[in-house]
Amino acid sequence: xxxxxxxxxxxxxxxxxxxxxxxxxxxxxxxxxxxxxxxxxxxxxxxxxxxxxxxxxxxxxxxxxxxxxxxxxxxxxxxxxxxxxxxxxxxxxxxxxxxxxxxxxxxxxxxxxxxxxxxxxxxxxxxxxxxxxxxxxxxxxxxxxxxxxxxxxxxxxxxxxxxxxxxxxxxxxxxxxxxxxxxxxxxxxxxxxxxxxxxxxxxxxxxxxxxxxxxxxxxxxxxxxxxxxxxxxxxxxxxxxxxxxxxxxxxxxxxxxxxxxxxxxxxxxxxxxxxxxxxxxxxxxxxxxxxxxxxxxxxxxxxx
Numbered sequence: 001x002x003x004x005x006x007x008x009x010x011x012x013x014x015x016x017x018x019x020x021x022x023x024x025x026x027x028x029x030x031x032x033x034x035x036x037x038x039x040x041x042x043x044x045x046x047x048x049x050x051x052x053x054x055x056x057x058x059x060x061x062x063x064x065x066x067x068x069x070x071x072x073x074x075x076x077x078x079x080x081x082x083x084x085x086x087x088x089x090x091x092x093x094x095x096x097x098x099x100x101x102x103x104x105x106x107x108x109x110x111x112x113x114x115x116x117x118x119x120x121x122x123x124x125x126x127x128x129x130x131x132x133x134x135x136x137x138x139x140x141x142x143x144x145x146x147x148x149x150x151x152x153x154x155x156x157x158x159x160x161x162x163x164x165x166x167x168x169x170x171x172x173x174x175x176x177x178x179x180x181x182x183x184x185x186x187x188x189x190x191x192x193x194x195x196x197x198x199x200x201x202x203x204x205x206x207x208x209x210x211x212x213x214x215x216x217x218x219x220x221x222x223x224x225x226x227x228x229x230x231x232x233x234x235x236x237x238x239x240x241x242x243x244x245x246x247x248x249x250x251x252x253x254x255x256x257x258x259x260x261x262x263x264x265x266x267x268x269x270x271x272x273x274x275x276x277x278x279x280x281x282x283x284x285x286x287x288x289x290x291x292x293x294x295x296x297x298x299x300x301x302x303x304x
Contacts, residue, residue, distance in 0.1 A: 004261060004280065004289040008038045013080060014281040014288055015226070016057035016121070018065065019271025021304035025279050025288065026065065026099060028054035030082070031075060035067065035102050038288055048102020052093065053082065056121030056171075056226070059302050060153045061128040065097040067104065068119035068132055080264075080284060085137050091115040094122075094132060094151065094158075107155040117144040121171045121226050123180075124301045127198045128153065131161075131180050133168035143167075148182055148210075150199030161201050162193055162210045170227035170237065170267075174250065175298055182212065183224035183237050190216035190224065190237060190248055215252035218242070226267035231275065231296045238265045238280075245280070256294075262287065270297025 008014075012031035020026060023040040026047070033050035035057070053070035060066045071092040073082025093116065094108040109116055122132035129152050136144035145164035148171070151157060162168075162182075170183035180201075182191045191212035194202040203211030218239070225238040230247075234255060239246045243263040247256040264284035271277050275296035280289045 070118035172229040
């Protein structure tokens with residue numbers, strides 16, 4: 001079993017960890033609707049009012065945090081994951097969050113006249129725009145399509161750039177920012193989209209369903225969640241059910257499967273002076289863990 005130190009427990013389906021310069025981690029709790037800070041000594045502080053289903057989180061060019069909010073989910077006894085939209089669900093949103101107070105400001109809830117369903121994860125490019133995924137809400141007998149979008153942090157522009165994707169989840173950029181990677185949850189496939197310019201993709205022809213290249217999958221049943229790109233260009237994908245972080249090469253070769261103490265590790269981020277401190281959300285048990293990774297993660301744009 002992986003040598004991992006537990007920083008915090010009793011979190012409500014933690015996701016979206018962001019490594020801060022002071023050693024703290026700011027993350028989201030989907031169940032409970034909170035944006036939460038965890039200090040190195042394990043102190044847990046909820047920031048601002050709780051609402052919806054906060055998921056992916058990233059630091060933007062202005063030092064604020066940017067949040068993908070799925071709009072909230074319904075929870076049933078015996079299930080630690082949401083089983084459908086919350087009773088008060090209207091739409092998913094993308095929001096700006098003050099990292100000190102937790103105050104949130106709505107940026108986007110529509111694109112091209114269609115509501116955002118369940119925004120999930122995001123990554124900023126060097127130019128200060130961001131790619132974000134929409135997982136799509138799951139209903140009892142149907143589901144919304146997911147997709148990939150590109151937006152600006154001032155709320156002035158959002159564009160749908162790859163659609164439909166069955167259940168777009170984790171998103172990350174290659175070190176040279178020529179490729180954007182998307183992990184598809186339900187199909188457990190890793191897709192690569194070639195970038196021509198910020199927010200503009202060079203699409204693959206039919207039969208690709210959305211213009212991406214399928215570069216990786218696993219033979220056993222599992223589900224993919226969020227991902228992080230390493231400094232080497234390899235891609236670390238949080239793998240549900242299997243309880244691992246699966247490391248793929250850019251060509252899709254499985255390089256490693258690092259076992260976690262939880263069947264549902266949902267996200268991994270990197271920080272520390274050498275970028276080898278990996279923080280993992282262990283959502284099945286509601287814990288936050290930290291370990292030393294064999295190689296450094298890629299330093300994100302605007303990371304402190």
